[in-house]
Amino acid sequence: MTNKASARRYLAAYLPLLSAERIVRAGVAPPDTPFALVEKVRGAMRIAALSHAALDLGLSPGMALADARAREPDLAACPHDAAADAALLGWLADGCERYTPMVATQGEAGLVLDLTGCEAVFAERGSAKTGPCFDRLSTNGQQGRSESFEAQLARDLVARLAGAGFTARLARGDTPDMAHALARFACRDPRALPVEALALDGDGHIALHRAGLSTIGDLADRPRAPLAARFGPQLPVLLARLLGEEDPRITPRRHAPEIEVERRYAEPMMTTGPLLAVIADMAHEAARALDLAGTGGRRFGVALFRVDGHVARLTVETGAATRDPAVIARLFDERLDSLADPLDPGFGYDMLRFAVLDAEPLDPDQQPLEGGEARIPDLAPLLDRLAVRFGAASVRRFHPRDHHFPEHAATTRPARAGAAALPWPAPEPGEPPLRPLTLFDPPQPITVLAEVPDGPPRRFQWRGEQHRVRLSEGPERIAYPWWRVEQGEGPTRDYYRVEDESGRRFWLFRHGLYEERGNPDWYIHGLFA
Numbered sequence: 001m002t003n004k005a006s007a008r009r010y011l012a013a014y015l016p017l018l019s020a021e022r023i024v025r026a027g028v029a030p031p032d033t034p035f036a037l038v039e040k041v042r043g044a045m046r047i048a049a050l051s052h053a054a055l056d057l058g059l060s061p062g063m064a065l066a067d068a069r070a071r072e073p074d075l076a077a078c079p080h081d082a083a084a085d086a087a088l089l090g091w092l093a094d095g096c097e098r099y100t101p102m103v104a105t106q107g108e109a110g111l112v113l114d115l116t117g118c119e120a121v122f123a124e125r126g127s128a129k130t131g132p133c134f135d136r137l138s139t140n141g142q143q144g145r146s147e148s149f150e151a152q153l154a155r156d157l158v159a160r161l162a163g164a165g166f167t168a169r170l171a172r173g174d175t176p177d178m179a180h181a182l183a184r185f186a187c188r189d190p191r192a193l194p195v196e197a198l199a200l201d202g203d204g205h206i207a208l209h210r211a212g213l214s215t216i217g218d219l220a221d222r223p224r225a226p227l228a229a230r231f232g233p234q235l236p237v238l239l240a241r242l243l244g245e246e247d248p249r250i251t252p253r254r255h256a257p258e259i260e261v262e263r264r265y266a267e268p269m270m271t272t273g274p275l276l277a278v279i280a281d282m283a284h285e286a287a288r289a290l291d292l293a294g295t296g297g298r299r300f301g302v303a304l305f306r307v308d309g310h311v312a313r314l315t316v317e318t319g320a321a322t323r324d325p326a327v328i329a330r331l332f333d334e335r336l337d338s339l340a341d342p343l344d345p346g347f348g349y350d351m352l353r354f355a356v357l358d359a360e361p362l363d364p365d366q367q368p369l370e371g372g373e374a375r376i377p378d379l380a381p382l383l384d385r386l387a388v389r390f391g392a393a394s395v396r397r398f399h400p401r402d403h404h405f406p407e408h409a410a411t412t413r414p415a416r417a418g419a420a421a422l423p424w425p426a427p428e429p430g431e432p433p434l435r436p437l438t439l440f441d442p443p444q445p446i447t448v449l450a451e452v453p454d455g456p457p458r459r460f461q462w463r464g465e466q467h468r469v470r471l472s473e474g475p476e477r478i479a480y481p482w483w484r485v486e487q488g489e490g491p492t493r494d495y496y497r498v499e500d501e502s503g504r505r506f507w508l509f510r511h512g513l514y515e516e517r518g519n520p521d522w523y524i525h526g527l528f529a
Contacts, residue, residue, distance in 0.1 A: 008116040008247055011154060012179035013096075013161065014169045015089075018109040019049035021166050022088050023078055031165075035076035038065050048080035052167070082108070093253055095160070095309035098351050099153055101256040104176070110184065112176045112250050119149045164309050174244035181242055190242055191217035198238045204231055216242055257301075259293075259356040261285045268307050268348025275304075275343075275352075276336070280329040282354035287323040289356075296321030296362030300328055304343070305351040312343055316388050319380040319416045321362040327381060334388040383415045392416055400424050404478060406439060406525060432497070434476075436507045436526030443523035446508065453514050456496050460508065462524055467500040475510075491520070497528070 015021070024031045034054035036047045045065040054075065059068050069075050089105050096103045102114035154170050161168040171182035178190055181197040193216040195208045208231065213219055219227065220243055224236040240246040261282040269275070279302055290296055298321055304312040316331040336343070386395045396412040400422045403409045427433045447461040456472040474496035491512030499505045505528035512520035 007174075008114065008249075009150065009172065009174065010176045010179040010250070011113045011115055011150065011157070011170065011172050012106065012176070012183040013111040013113075013157060014171075014180065014183035015092075015109045015111075015161075015166050016169065017049075017052055017167045018089065019080060019085050020051040020054075022085060024051075025165055028078060029076060033076065034059075034072065034074075035078060036065065036068060037080040038077050039080040045077075085109070090253070092161070092164075092166070092309065094311040095305070096157070097254070097303070097311070097353075098305050099157065101254065101260075102250060102252045104250040104252055106176065106180045107184075110180050112180055114176075114250055114252075115150060115153065115172075118153075160309060175241050175247045176250050177238070177241035177248070178244050190244065191215065191220055193242065195219070197242060198235065200232070200234065200238070204235070207231060255357075257355040257357050258359065259286050259289045259297075261354040263352045265348075265350050268345075268350040269352075270345055270348045272336075272343050272345060276329060276333055278352055279332050279354065280325060282352070283325040283328040286354055286356055287325050287328075290323040290359065290362070293359075294361060294363075295359040296323045297328070297356040297359050299356075299358040300331075301355045301357050302332065303353040303355070304349045305353070306345065307347045307350050310346065315357070316384075317392065317416070318384045319387075321360045323362065327384070330381075331384055331388050334385050338389045387416065406435060406478075407441060409435075432505075433528065436505075436528045439526045440524065443509070443525045446522050446524050448508070448510075448522040454494075457498060457508060457522070460522065460524075462506075467502075467504075467506070469498045470501050471499040473497045478509075495525070 019037050020035070023029050023035070023037065029035045029051070031051075032053055033051065034057055035051050036054055036059070037049040038045045039048045040046075047059065047061050047063045047065060047068060049061055050059055054072075057072055059072065059075075065077060085108060086105075089109065089111070093103050093105050093111055096111060096113055100113050100115060100118050102116075104112050106112045150172055154172070158168055158170055169183045169186050171179050171187075173179035173182055173190070181193050182188070182190065185193055185197060187193050195214060195216065195218075196205055197216065198204070198208075208214070208219075211230075216239065219235075219239055224239070227239075228236050237246065241248060263278055263282060269278075282302075283300075286297075286300075297318070299315065299317045301316075302314045304314075306312070314332060314335050316328070316335050318327070318331070322328070383395055392414055395415045397415045398410050399413050399417075401409055401411050402422060425434065444462065448457040449459045450457050456474060457469055459466065459468050461467070475494035476496075477492060477494055479492040493509045493511060494513070495507060495509040497505065498508055506524055507526040507528065508522060508524050510520050510522055514520065
């Protein structure tokens with residue numbers, strides 16, 4: 001059954017010399033030198049990819065390196081790096097986001113762009129720069145006005161790839177599988193594709209050739225049930241995708257945000273001087289869209305598209321939803337100042353994109369009836385600026401923990417981690433706080449004079465200074481659980497809140513009872529405000 005309801009359009013780019021051109025871009029080998037990229041397969045060195053000059057000599061991927069050198073003794077060889085190829089392909093995919101946010105990689109050397117809905121946006125931006133049109137650009141599918149848009153975009157893409165040093169074959173189709181296969185096999189008609197365009201497992205292609213079926217056209221008009229019974233249930237599904245009957249869609253590398261604002265320049269931006277002004281202008285435009293939607297942003301991103309295809313990305317986050325352009329611009333200012341490596345415009349930025357990456361409902365602020373601003377200060381803008389400059393994990397706040405030992409009764413979590421799960425313990429009405437504001441880690445030893453062995457301290461010496469106790473309260477006994485005491489964890493602590501004759505308040509404890517240890521030590525653990 002043909003699925004024409006979506007009427008989606010895809011553009012595919014296949015880079016047959018990606019591995020070799022990566023070596024050339026790195027300066028390892030000259031572009032006109034025959035060389036091979038090799039990898040070990042079952043103990044033998046085999047050719048994984050070849051340069052254009054090596055292909056002209058009649059060599060082919062899959063050959064043993066020894067056989068290739070028997071024909072061309074001077075053939076240079078470099079190790080094949082599939083991870084580096086994948087990283088380069090991802091870099092190219094990032095650059096293709098200037099055309100559409102729906103970009104995906106396909107296989108080891110393919111890119112697929114979903115062009116659906118981009119025609120109107122493309123028309124508003126104006127015609128793209130034109131370059132040499134690839135002579136095998138597929139014209140399969142829709143014609144007329146949409147054809148002109150797709151052709152212009154394809155010419156711009158192939159020109160940019162050629163300028164970056166990549167050979168590309170482009171094709172368009174109604175499904176990503178169709179477009180990719182047409183580009184990969186340099187074909188105009190899906191029915192003329194070889195059966196190798198079907199991504200079958202095992203020896204499926206060999207079985208099809210033995211049955212006298214060598215092209216997609218040989219399979220297209222045959223009943224699908226017998227084909228599935230003989231060659232597996234996967235074949236009809238793959239066949240329908242190649243013929244444009246079933247669209248599996250693509251999974252883009254990045255989630256497309258709901259709100260995006262772009263600025264394109266006929267003359268590239270050669271310095272970063274006007275960058276903040278442009279970001280602020282785009283933030284104002286995005287704020288209007290957020291206001292209409294009744295939402296605020298929590299995460300914002302700016303993508304800077306360089307003429308040579310490189311894309312630099314900046315991201316900032318806020319602790320609470322906002323649509324204040326001044327706040328957003330200030331955060332990006334902090335982000336730019338905190339970059340370890342400053343932005344390099346190279347030959348200039350010809351496109352900037354501002355996106356609201358995460359948003360949530362935002363109600364209008366309720367101001368006091370008497371007018372003026374809210375009385376409770378909002379720390380969120382300060383926390384946001386500190387998080388942008390030093391990293392979100394470096395800006396922390398204290399959270400209470402359910403633990404009776406003072407040094408374990410609090411922990412720190414990132415400031416944006418949300419509200420504490422437990423409330424801070426509050427003193428009884430009219431009573432002083434049970435715990436001091438400042439704790440020493442570790443507790444500091446002191447010398448204490450007490451009236452009776454288990455009594456409160458009457459005088460103590462700390463940091464060479466004598467303190468005479470005027471008031472005291474305690475003891476507050478904190479002991480290890482009995483099962484941990486049996487394991488030798490530690491003695492009992494008796495805590496006292498004391499005030500000296502100067503009015504200063506301290507938190508002292510005796511480490512152990514006299515029956516536990518003959519002469520227990522005393523420590524100062526904290527200072528009250």
